[in-house]
Amino acid sequence: MNVVSAMPQPIPPSPFPWFDLVIIIALVALNGVFAMSELAIVSARRARMEAMARAGRRGARTAMELAADPGKFLSTVQIGITLISILSGAYSGASLGGPVGERLVLIGVSAESAPEIGFGLVIAVTTFASLIIGELVPKQFALRAPEPIAAMMAVPMLWLSRLTAPLVWLLDRTSALIFHILGLDRETENHVTAEELHLIVAEASSAGVIEESERAIISGVVRLADRPVREVMTPRTEVEWIDINADPDAIRALIAEMPHSRMPVADGSVDEIIGVIHSRDLVRILVNGGPIDLRAIMLKGIFIPDHVDAMDALKALREAEVPMAFIHDEYGHFEGLVAPANLLAAIAGEFASDQDEDTDPPLVEREDGSWLVSGTLAADTMADRLGMSLPEDRDFATVAGFALWRLKHLPTTGESFSHKGWRFEIVDMDGRRIDKLLATPVKAGN
Structure with missing residues (x-):
């Protein structure tokens, strides 16, 4: 009688620890909460948080307090993230590695290598989930809406910082000691430079958040403090003035x-500016038929040096009896005047006037891509339109001054020079004054 031996039956796997899996998922999600809270509170804009606090938004003021003391707050977050990372890594391998290995045996993996493969697979999946769910996705949420998330998570983070206060104090003091040893200051001032602001405005314009016209105005405001008053003033050669000694007939003709x-009122010459009159005061005298006495209605003007910037000029105009300032150089020579209209034009661009019917625009684009540029145009306005840079330490204000700076001599009609991919040709001279230039883009290889 033959005895057939029975095949050994595979040992059924132990029950899968679903409860442990839920705990690991919760730890990964909690890691994401910490990462999201950290980035939201650190990147939240203070101005918006203050507005939310004034509106009574719960947690907004707490978020500002946490952001004001980043050392303690970041230590609290780091404690939570570190503990969660250690627990999830160790717990996942210990509790899930064996059960996963048992199930790998059922699909053909050798029993000898299944535990190691199961352990490695669990660690890999846990690490991937920690990166996606515990870091990247929460931080994307924080960047999309930092202020609301900061306000929502500030109170829980505050309570956690109080619970871990002793350990936070130790970590904070230790990091402070390391910075002291390295000779570094932990408190850094976060200043936004003018260049960064220009980039932000340009990006907002490219994204369609603001219109191009709005971008130009914002850029004009930001650039105002960097522009010397000589760039925005009405130059001496274009100043219209009235002589204090003019006879009544000449004054009537001028008023018309x-x-x-x-x-401006001058004593015989534009170099002798002595004050300002309002045209309405002259009209009132003429209507009433009284004697014209310019000294009686003249107001005192203000005099400012030519090296101040446009923002300083704006401040001076706001404090003056009459908003008109006369610009003089270091030798006392009159160079021009500045009024609110000059500053507005520097921000928003030149305005059309019925007095400009016979006046050519200062910057005209031609069909071939070249530009006809007035010598009196502000140099930085030309540079912005042509997309080129000028030296920051330049001592010229106009396009004519730019040409003189490049040529080093008084040019004649037809002379040319190149700068930053553009060829500039002197096309019109008004005596010794550069009146018009032609700017032509230089093609690559030419």
């Missing part, structure tokens, strides 16, 4: 042609 609401 006066395009401005205010007029």
Whole structure:
């Protein structure tokens, strides 16, 4: 009688620890909460948080307090993230590695290598989940809406920082000691430079958040403090003035042609500016038929040096009796005047006037891509339009000054020079004054 031996039956796997899996998922999610809270509170804009606090948003003021003391807050977050990472890594391998290995045996993996493969597979999946769910996705949420998330998570983070205060204090003091040994200052001032602000505005314009016209105005405001008053003033050669000694007939003729609401008053020469008059005061005298006495209605003007910037000029105009300032160089020579209209034009661009019917625009684009540029145009306005840079330490204000800086001599009609991919040709001279230039883009290889 033959005895057939029975095949050994495979040992059924132990029950899968679903409860342990839930704990690991919860730890990974909690790691994401810490990462999201950290980035949201650190990157939240203080101005918006203050607005939320004034509106009564719960947690906004707490978020600002946490951001004001980043050492303690970041230590609290780091404690939580580190503990969670250790627990999830160790717990996942210990509790899930064996059960996963048993199930790998059922699909053909050798019993000898299954435990190691199961352990490695669990660690790999846990690490991947920690990166995606515990770091990348939460941080993307924090970047999308930092202020609301900061306000929502500030109170729990505050309570956690209080619970871990002793350990946080130790970590904070230790990091402070290391910075002291290295000779570094932990408190860094976060200043936004003008260049960064220009980039932010340009990106906002490219993304369609603001219109191109709005971008130009914002850039004009930001650039105002960097522009010397000589770049925005009305130059001496274009100043219209009235002589204090003019006879009544000459004054009446001047009033009939006066395009401005205010007029500088000089004593015989534009170099001898002594004050300002309002055109309405002259009109009132003429209407009433009284004697014209310019000294009686003249107001005192203000005089500022040519090296101040446009923002300083704006401040001076706001404090003056009449908003018109006269610009003089270090030798006392009159160079021009600045009024609110000059500053507005520097921000928003030149305005059309019925007095400009016979005046050519200062910057005209031609069909071939070249530009006809007025010599009196502000140099940085030309540079912005042509997309080129100028030296920051330049001592010229206009396109004519730019040409003189490049040529090093008084040019004649037809002379040319190149700068930053553009060829500039002097096309019109008005005596010794550069009146018009032609800017042509230089093609590569030419």
